[in-house]
Amino acid sequence: MTIKKIGIVGLGAIGAVYGKMLQEVEGLEVQIIVDEHRKTKYEKEKFYINDEETSFHYIHPDTQSEAFDLVLLAVKYGQLQEAISLIRPFVGEKTVILSLLNGITSEEEIAQSYGEEKILYSICNGIDSTREGNRIYYSTPGIITFGERVNIELTVRVKEVKECLERANIPVDVPEDMERALWNKFMINVGMNQASAVTRAPYAFFQKEGSARELAISAMKEVIQLAQAKEIDLTEQDMNYFFANVLSKVGGTGKTSMLQDIEAGRKTEVALFAEKVIDYGQKLGIETPINQAFYRIIKTVEEMQG
Ligand SMILES: NC(=O)C1=CN([C@@H]2O[C@H](COP(=O)(O)OP(=O)(O)OC[C@H]3O[C@@H](n4cnc5c(N)ncnc54)[C@H](OP(=O)(O)O)[C@@H]3O)[C@@H](O)[C@H]2O)C=CC1
């Protein structure tokens, strides 16, 4: 079955960019799954991507519809449970669900509601999208890394999703070891998102040697220790590769999603990052002082913002 009908929950920095690219493909029907309140607001305020007015098609969960072939979740972690409920009417026997959320836990939470057989693991890397209300700016779509937990010979559904994303000119990668890819991204987020959130530094400060990058590296090294204790093949080479080959390509004024949250006074995804690192550290008997400090600072900032 070729993918034809796609549902997306979350029209933010990530969902709007990939949603626009997908809906430009002839033969693909893309619907944004929203509640009534958001539908009214979005239709009135419209969306602007790189200053271009962009229209989307909205679908309410009460609408009678066939199941979607592919559902993309692009909400923040605090909105995940709501999004999981929202997609229920559109999940059928053959639906594939892809969670573009950062972190290593969202797939597990989706699988608890819909079963392992519905999900593929995924993350997006290198996208420098920022959102201010209904205005989204980006210079590169980065790459969606996805697949089954292990990808030696590609399964039919992986091939179909890959073909669909490629038709939309979204760069994709299907790594053999998806768990390692998830942990690699987890390491990046734990360092970059949290160091930028506490310093308020945009990417330019991490693109050069110096204090901001050192701070991110110290948190990343704690993730590497945890991964190695879990026998996941993650090393400092992966960290160096990120700085040299991924971060160097994004716009210097861009900001991590966590810094965007802090600046907008929204709750952050610290539960996906420092909290997870601290948790794993306790279970594995590994000290995680940098993440403990990040956790306390970010929680304090959230409390101050109310
Ligand atoms: N921004 C980035 O550069 C990157 C982000 N990520 C990850 O991607 C995920 C999404 O992040 P990002 O796009 O930045 O987040 P945003 O906050 O920009 O977007 C989230 C969107 O979800 C919408 N939403 C929330 N709840 C619902 C709901 N119940 N029904 C429908 N829509 C809903 C929000 O709508 P509303 O505004 O109306 O509340 C908002 O448009 C996160 O896990 C993030 O860590 C990964 C890589 C890079």
Ligand SMILES: CC(C)(CO)C(=O)C(=O)O
């Ligand atoms: C990799 C990074 C830091 C890229 O923007 C990200 O995933 C985020 O901002 O959440």
